[in-house]
Amino acid sequence: xxxxxxxxxxxxxxxxxxxxxxxxxxxxxxxxxxxxxxxxxxxxxxxxxxxxxxxxxxxxxxxxxxxxxxxxxxxxxxxxxxxxxxxxxxxxxxxxxxxxxxxxxxxxxxxxxxxxxxxxxxxxxxxxxxxxxxxxxxxxxxxxxxxxxxxxxxxxxxxxx
Numbered sequence: 001x002x003x004x005x006x007x008x009x010x011x012x013x014x015x016x017x018x019x020x021x022x023x024x025x026x027x028x029x030x031x032x033x034x035x036x037x038x039x040x041x042x043x044x045x046x047x048x049x050x051x052x053x054x055x056x057x058x059x060x061x062x063x064x065x066x067x068x069x070x071x072x073x074x075x076x077x078x079x080x081x082x083x084x085x086x087x088x089x090x091x092x093x094x095x096x097x098x099x100x101x102x103x104x105x106x107x108x109x110x111x112x113x114x115x116x117x118x119x120x121x122x123x124x125x126x127x128x129x130x131x132x133x134x135x136x137x138x139x140x141x142x143x144x145x146x147x148x149x150x151x152x153x154x155x156x157x158x159x160x161x
């Protein structure tokens with residue numbers, strides 16, 4: 001026969017295991033990467049507020065999730081919130097000072113704000129930067145500027161391609 005103490009102990013064990021399993025499932029399905037990807041989907045749909053909320057959740061879970069910071073800055077730029085975008089870029093650059101996307105987005109936001117005083121420090125021969133800059137400009141519909149970025153990238157490339 002099972003005693004009351006055993007029933008209580010098994011019930012508590014069951015509850016603890018249930019809670020642990022729930023936490024596991026939550027982390028599995030709602031990780032920073034999941035929130036980031038959800039934000040990217042909203043961004044592609046032009047739903048920037050929803051995208052920003054998802055990027056915020058991703059950075060709440062992982063404060064060093066650099067892609068979430070850079071994509072949030074881009075979504076903010078698309079809304080005309082350039083000062084907030086620059087703050088996100090600064091957070092990304094604090095994590096990785098050589099992050100090309102953060103450098104590009106910050107540079108573009110500063111241009112729009114007319115802030116010539118702050119200069120982005122990057123190596124002009126940095127291939128990733130130039131390639132990403134061309135891609136970003138292309139995505140923004142600035143095709144002539146994108147071509148210049150790609151041409152500069154190709155001229156400076158090691159293969160001469």
